[in-house]
Amino acid sequence: MKIVVIGNGMVGYKFCEKLTAKAQSGQFEIVVFGEEIRPAYDRVHLSEYFAGKTAEDLTMAGLDWYEEKNIKLYLGDPISYIDREQKTVRSHHGITESYDYLILATGSAAFVPPIPGVEKEGVFIYRTIEDLELMTAYAKKAKTGAVIGGGLLGLEAAKAMIDLGVTNTHVIEFAPRLMPRQIDEAGSNILKAKLESLGLSIHTSKNTSGILGDQFINGMQFSDDTKLDVDMLVISAGIKPRDELAKLAGLETGHRGGIVVNDKLATADQFIFAIGECALHGGMIYGLVAPGYEMAEVVAANLMGGDKSFTGFDMSTKLKLIGVDVASFGDPFVSHTEGRSIVLEDSMKGVYKRINISNDGKYLLGGILVGDADAYNMLLQTSKNKVVLPPNPEDVILGARGGSGGEGGAGITSLPDDALICSCESVSKGDICQAVCDGNETMDAVKKCTKAGTGCGGCVPMVKDLITHTLKSQGKYVRNVLCEHFNYSRQELYDLVKVHKLMTFDEVLNKLGTGDGCELCKPPVASILASLWNEMILAKGNDTAQDSNDRFLANIQKGGTYSVVPRIPGGEITPEKLIVIGEVARKYNLYTKITGGQRIDLFGAHVSDLPAIWSELIAAGFESGHAYGKALRTVKSCVGSTWCRFGLHDSVSFAIRIEERYRGLRAPHKLKSAVSGCIRECAEAQSKDFGIIATEKGWNLYVCGNGGSKPQHALLLATDLDSETCIKYIDRFLMFYIKTADPLTRTATWLNKMEGGIDYLKNVVINDSLGIAGQLEAEMQLLVDNYKCEWKEAVENPEIRKRFSHFVNAPEVKDPSITFEPMREQKKAKEWK
Amino acid sequence: MIQENVLTWFLACRTTDVPDNGGVCVKYHDDQIALFNFSRRGEWYATQNMCPHRMQMAISRGMIGTQNSEPKVACPFHKKTFSLSTGKCLSGDDCGDLKTYPVKIENDLVYIGIEE
Ligand SMILES: Cc1cc2nc3c(=O)[nH]c(=O)nc-3n(C[C@H](O)[C@H](O)[C@H](O)COP(=O)(O)OP(=O)(O)OC[C@H]3O[C@@H](n4cnc5c(N)ncnc54)[C@H](O)[C@@H]3O)c2cc1C
Ligand code: SF4
Ligand code: SF4
Ligand code: FES
Numbered sequence: 001m002k003i004v005v006i007g008n009g010m011v012g013y014k015f016c017e018k019l020t021a022k023a024q025s026g027q028f029e030i031v032v033f034g035e036e037i038r039p040a041y042d043r044v045h046l047s048e049y050f051a052g053k054t055a056e057d058l059t060m061a062g063l064d065w066y067e068e069k070n071i072k073l074y075l076g077d078p079i080s081y082i083d084r085e086q087k088t089v090r091s092h093h094g095i096t097e098s099y100d101y102l103i104l105a106t107g108s109a110a111f112v113p114p115i116p117g118v119e120k121e122g123v124f125i126y127r128t129i130e131d132l133e134l135m136t137a138y139a140k141k142a143k144t145g146a147v148i149g150g151g152l153l154g155l156e157a158a159k160a161m162i163d164l165g166v167t168n169t170h171v172i173e174f175a176p177r178l179m180p181r182q183i184d185e186a187g188s189n190i191l192k193a194k195l196e197s198l199g200l201s202i203h204t205s206k207n208t209s210g211i212l213g214d215q216f217i218n219g220m221q222f223s224d225d226t227k228l229d230v231d232m233l234v235i236s237a238g239i240k241p242r243d244e245l246a247k248l249a250g251l252e253t254g255h256r257g258g259i260v261v262n263d264k265l266a267t268a269d270q271f272i273f274a275i276g277e278c279a280l281h282g283g284m285i286y287g288l289v290a291p292g293y294e295m296a297e298v299v300a301a302n303l304m305g306g307d308k309s310f311t312g313f314d315m316s317t318k319l320k321l322i323g324v325d326v327a328s329f330g331d332p333f334v335s336h337t338e339g340r341s342i343v344l345e346d347s348m349k350g351v352y353k354r355i356n357i358s359n360d361g362k363y364l365l366g367g368i369l370v371g372d373a374d375a376y377n378m379l380l381q382t383s384k385n386k387v388v389l390p391p392n393p394e395d396v397i398l399g400a401r402g403g404s405g406g407e408g409g410a411g412i413t414s415l416p417d418d419a420l421i422c423s424c425e426s427v428s429k430g431d432i433c434q435a436v437c438d439g440n441e442t443m444d445a446v447k448k449c450t451k452a453g454t455g456c457g458g459c460v461p462m463v464k465d466l467i468t469h470t471l472k473s474q475g476k477y478v479r480n481v482l483c484e485h486f487n488y489s490r491q492e493l494y495d496l497v498k499v500h501k502l503m504t505f506d507e508v509l510n511k512l513g514t515g516d517g518c519e520l521c522k523p524p525v526a527s528i529l530a531s532l533w534n535e536m537i538l539a540k541g542n543d544t545a546q547d548s549n550d551r552f553l554a555n556i557q558k559g560g561t562y563s564v565v566p567r568i569p570g571g572e573i574t575p576e577k578l579i580v581i582g583e584v585a586r587k588y589n590l591y592t593k594i595t596g597g598q599r600i601d602l603f604g605a606h607v608s609d610l611p612a613i614w615s616e617l618i619a620a621g622f623e624s625g626h627a628y629g630k631a632l633r634t635v636k637s638c639v640g641s642t643w644c645r646f647g648l649h650d651s652v653s654f655a656i657r658i659e660e661r662y663r664g665l666r667a668p669h670k671l672k673s674a675v676s677g678c679i680r681e682c683a684e685a686q687s688k689d690f691g692i693i694a695t696e697k698g699w700n701l702y703v704c705g706n707g708g709s710k711p712q713h714a715l716l717l718a719t720d721l722d723s724e725t726c727i728k729y730i731d732r733f734l735m736f737y738i739k740t741a742d743p744l745t746r747t748a749t750w751l752n753k754m755e756g757g758i759d760y761l762k763n764v765v766i767n768d769s770l771g772i773a774g775q776l777e778a779e780m781q782l783l784v785d786n787y788k789c790e791w792k793e794a795v796e797n798p799e800i801r802k803r804f805s806h807f808v809n810a811p812e813v814k815d816p817s818i819t820f821e822p823m824r825e826q827k828k829a830k831e832w833k
Numbered sequence: 834m835i836q837e838n839v840l841t842w843f844l845a846c847r848t849t850d851v852p853d854n855g856g857v858c859v860k861y862h863d864d865q866i867a868l869f870n871f872s873r874r875g876e877w878y879a880t881q882n883m884c885p886h887r888m889q890m891a892i893s894r895g896m897i898g899t900q901n902s903e904p905k906v907a908c909p910f911h912k913k914t915f916s917l918s919t920g921k922c923l924s925g926d927d928c929g930d931l932k933t934y935p936v937k938i939e940n941d942l943v944y945i946g947i948e949e
Contacts, residue, residue, distance in 0.1 A: 484901070506873065516873050517854075518898025519907035519914070544855030548894050548909030551855075556909050560890050808846045808857035808868070815858075817865070817883075817890045 001028050003303070004089055004099040006079045006245065008034030010043055011276030011292035012105030013060045018300040020069045028303075030071045031097050033089070035078035036128060039063060044289050044455065047156050049132050050163045052709065058129070082249040084269055101271050101303065104259060105296075106242035108277040108287070112235050113148075117211030122232045126157045135234070139164035142231035146170040146220060148208055149236035150178040152319060157234045158200055163711070170201045170228060172208055172220070174237075182317060182328040186345060187370045190352040194324045194371060197350075199713060239287055241278045254280045263309040265299050273299050286313055289455060290423040297426070314423070316366075316380050318373055325373035330366025330383040331356060339365050342394050346371075349759050353397040355379070362388055364396070377421075377462035385419045413469070421462055424455020432463055436470040443467065482743070483520035486513045490668065491740050494528050503533065505545035523547045524743035527630055530666035531738045534786040543803075549628035552804065553790055554610055557603055558829035559818055562610060564590065564602040565627035566617050567663060570637040570655035570675075571598030580620040588613055591826045597634035597672065599625060604827060606814045608805045614791045623789040626664055630744075632671045635659035636684070640677030640694070647677035648694040654723065655683075658692070661727065662734065664787050668741040668750075671734070672707075686714045689747040690730055695719065699726045703733055703761070706748035715751070715758045718766055728777060732765045735776035840935065840946040845879075848941045856906070858882050858893035859945065866934060866945060867893035869917060871904055877936040878917040879945045884908040885922075885929030892931065 003019070005012050016030060034040070041058040049058065066073045074091060081090040088098045110125035112118055122142070124135050139145075145166035147158045150173030161169045171178075177188035178195075192202045210221035211233065219229045241257040251267045252260040258280025265273045265281070275295035277287055286292065291313035298308040316329035334341065334356035344353040351371035357364055364383040369376055379396065381387070389396065417430035427450045440446045443464055447453050453460045481487050488496065493512065502508045508525050509517055517525075522545040529535075549555050554562035566581070581600055585592045588609050590602040605613055614624075627633060635658045638644065640651030655675040665671065674685040675692045685691025691702040697720040705714025718729055741750040754760060763769040794800045805811035820827040845859045851870040859866045865882035882892050887910060895906040897917065904917040914923045920931035935946035 485898075509873075515902065516871070516899040516904070518900060518905070519896040519912060520898075522896055522898065544852050544896070548896065551894070556891070556894070558889075803852065806858055807860040807865075808850050810860045813860060815865075815890055816863075 001100045003028055003030050003101050004097055005032045005103045007105035008032050008040045009107045010289055011296050013040035014293050015296035018296055022304050032073045033079050034075045037076040047160050050160050055129050084249055104274040105276045106278045108239040108241045111238040111240040113237050115208055120211055120213055120217045121215055122217035124234045126234050126236055138232055139166050142166050144168045144230045145232045146230045147234045147236055148172050154236035157236050172206050173204045174207055176205045183368045187352045187368045190350055190370045194350050241285055258285050265295050265310055318376050327369045327373040327376040329380040332366050332368045334365050344397050355397055357393050381415050381419050422452035422459045425451040427452035432466050433470045436467050485515045485517050485521050490524055490743050494739055497528050498532055527666050534783045555628045561604045564605050564613055565625035566622035567625040568599040569659040570652050572652055584616050598636050610804050611795050611801045615795045618792050624791040630669050632662045632665045636674035638676050638682035644677055651675040651677035667738050669744050669746045698722050701726055704747040704751040706746055712748040729765050731780040732773050732776045735780045839949045841949055842944040843947050845943045845945050848943055856893040865890055869897055879934035879936045880920055880931040886913050
């Protein structure tokens with residue numbers, strides 16, 4: 001039997017996967033035509049392309065898969081004609097193939113409303129990898145952006161724009177509320193406030209009447225006579241099913257688009273099926289991937305002689321935006337006659353929860369969650385499986401308050417074994433528990449063996465809970481422990497080391513651990529000791545527990561040489577000190593470079609030269625810059641009110657004060673900071689672990705930003721602070737981070753994982769909700785008072801100095817394997833193999 | 834018949850020259866040998882100093898520890914780990930193994946055995 005599939009998108013691919021998995025080899029001859037130039041990829045996670053995923057990462061299956069399954073795949077060649085009489089299709093390039101059965105999986109295109117000016121450059125849609133590539137290139141020169149459409153996709157596109165660096169982004173929604181199909185007015189208001197705190201500007205009830213500019217867009221005109229200047233625009237106003245081919249072939253289509261199909265997904269022509277976003281079933285277009293997969297399953301099963309039907313599908317969704325949870329499930333807007341609603345609203349915390357229950361109070365019909373959607377999977381399952389509600393149904397949304405994950409665990413047990421956990425891949429609770437019992441004890445293993453969580457990913461937290469729960473019920477122990485030597489998390493260890501007043505790695509290991517330690521537990525324990533007592537890190541047998549960089553107080557570089565980074569607080573330096581750096585670099589033949597943190601790095605130092613280099617730098621008034629440690633790095637500053645015509649306060653002086661206060665502070669990961677003299681933000685404080693920006697009335701304090709591989713904007717913690725309060729809050733914030741974060745977790749990740757997020761953190765730091773503010777401040781003061789320059793101590797201590805040689809039996813000989821290559825009048829490390 | 838390899842015992846340094854639970858690099862003609870004082874276990878180990886991953890002279894600066902009581906060292910560059918007793922790479926990839934040497938201590942002096 002010969003099957004031709006038109007469209008190699010998510011659903012077309014899934015159809016091939018299901019059919020080949022079921023069929024005997026040779027049973028079907030499969031031919032696929034795809035219009036896009038690459039094989040099917042994961043469109044649902046398209047936005048992750050901006051977070052560093054490549055087109056390859058998103059690919060569902062590589063070309064070798066199609067080859068292995070004997071599928072003939074034509075890419076970049078759309079079908080332009082179907083001859084139903086002859087049962088053939090003809091492609092754009094003129095290839096003709098006959099079929100016994102034809103599958104239309106042509107998906108949909110972005111719907112672009114006919115606004116005058118949409119053809120201008122700088123106007124984009126958001127559907128394919130090519131669209132994203134075009135956007136990325138254009139975004140480089142754009143500062144202000146807008147998205148038409150405040151639905152699921154529009155909000156995702158807006159977040160993507162911010163990630164692309166278009167920080168001033170507007171969302172224009174025609175309806176009076178956001179995500180009009182999923183959430184109600186009250187939920188929309190909370191969501192709006194949340195999104196605004198992420199930096200988006202939201203305009204509802206706004207109708208775009210024109211796009212301004214000549215060749216390039218430069219603004220938008222609205223029907224209420226207002227205007228907005230924008231450099232780029234993404235249109236996300238809904239989808240339009242790709243039914244043009246079916247129409248041409250005389251198949252019935254809906255008047256608002258879509259190929260009409262019955263419960264078997266057959267069109268009026270019994271040899272032609274339509275599945276995925278192009279199919280119109282029961283008057284509905286299903287714009288989600290899970291129903292499309294179900295359609296693929298139905299058709300594949302029936303071609304094998306089965307008798308399955310498609311009878312509609314749940315449209316519950318959870319938004320994948322970082323920083324805001326939004327979900328709706330079941331029927332989000334139940335009317336009075338069908339049931340009643342229970343609503344929980346906390347505008348302070350930005351949380352809105354609504355559940356709709358049947359009039360007899362027994363069943364959950366649907367609901368909306370904004371701000372905190374942790375309970376989404378559980379509630380979805382409760383409504384789908386008609387689990388009987390507790391006597392006080394409000395407990396299902398109030399229950400999680402103040403509590404931890406315990407609730408989720410108990411909830412899972414009440415689900416029947418056939419409850420569908422992963423609807424994208426139809427994996428049930430029973431399947432997952434069985435997989436765990438068979439020895440797949442990690443998320444990755446369960447993903448591999450059941451495929452659960454590989455679709456939209458929304459079920460991952462629940463799968464994780466199920467794994468933990470199943471392991472526990474088998475009597476296995478699951479905890480986030482450091483390594484085989486310590487059965488504690490970093491936070492537990494921190495408290496225990498403090499209570500027992502342990503001072504060395506060996507003491508900690510003897511008292512709290514087993515065995516001999518390793519490279520996984522030594523650095524975090526050494527860091528805890530340094531954070532607690534701030535003693536010389538090379539003292540008392542702690543030296544060899546330090547990461548190699550800490551052990552030599554320098555960063556090891558390619559080739560085995562080290563870098564030397566003196567502290568230059570706030571980036572301010574005198575001409576005399578600049579000359580010293582130059583002289584030292586010349587004397588020891590070091591490569592010099594100005595770094596992003598406003599200081600000067602000297603590279604290529606032999607380990608045996610380090611003490612001499614540092615002696616000279618220290619004599620000139622420099623101290624260690626801690627570039628080698630998981631510690632405070634730099635506090636960058638702009639020139640501020642002393643010279644800049646816009647400056648509101650003296651940002652340099654404040655940056656120096658901050659850097660000198662926290663220098664040498666050891667933490668779970670490195671810490672960076674910056675101070676800007678006004679909102680123009682020349683010091684980029686919002687990309688730092690903590691950043692300070694001057695306002696008319698004082699300082700705004702931002703926290704938990706990140707540059708690096710996963711950039712994240714810092715969030716506003718407090719506004720208009722005087723200098724003393726600002727420092728007090730930073731003390732509390734940093735100490736709280738140091739005490740509670742896992743090893744090698746930057747502040748941004750720490751916050752992302754924190755239950756309650758920035759609102760919780762604000763409560764701890766500003767309102768002292770845990771009653772520990774005084775203690776945090778006192779602990780920080782102790783560390784500040786104990787600060788000493790490590791390099792000064794090292795060069796003054798002959799025992800420590802001795803350790804800086806390459807050969808123990810020939811201290812005067814340098815490592816002969818080190819070689820350099822010349823480059824632009826300086827040198828570089830030899831390339832490694 | 835048991836074939837015995839002929840070992841030359843080379844005097845590397847004093848025991849006090851090597852930090853507790855740490856390593857140093859020993860020069861033997863044109864070779865570099867990493868020597869470890871695993872004082873917590875009362876054991877000494879020696880391996881080649883060159884990490885086979887990117888050919889860096891760095892093993893002696895690595896951190897030592899155990900994995901299921903197998904003594905090991907982690908290269909400071911990319912944290913590949915190697916068994917100190919057999920030299921086998923424990924990171925589950927094929928970056929190569931370390932050559933190991935026997936060590937003996939006499940009168941607070943450390944000797945490394947070199948096969949002739
Ligand atoms: C940014 C973004 C985020 C999304 N997030 C979610 C989410 O969180 N959850 C969720 O469930 N869904 C989400 N979706 C929707 C989901 O991606 C779609 O439901 C799914 O891709 C539909 O699959 P499909 O195969 O029907 O269509 P598509 O994936 O669009 O595939 C159709 C393919 O057919 C090709 N084609 C069309 N006509 C022809 C022709 N004549 N000849 C040959 N080939 C042709 C098209 O070029 C396309 O490659 C998201 C979509 C986008 C764009
Ligand atoms: S941030 Fe403001 S004060 Fe600082 S340099 Fe820029 S414009 Fe001037
Ligand atoms: S971005 Fe990468 S290459 Fe550049 S300094 Fe950082 S770690 Fe090194
Ligand atoms: S050079 Fe040793 S791990 Fe890469």
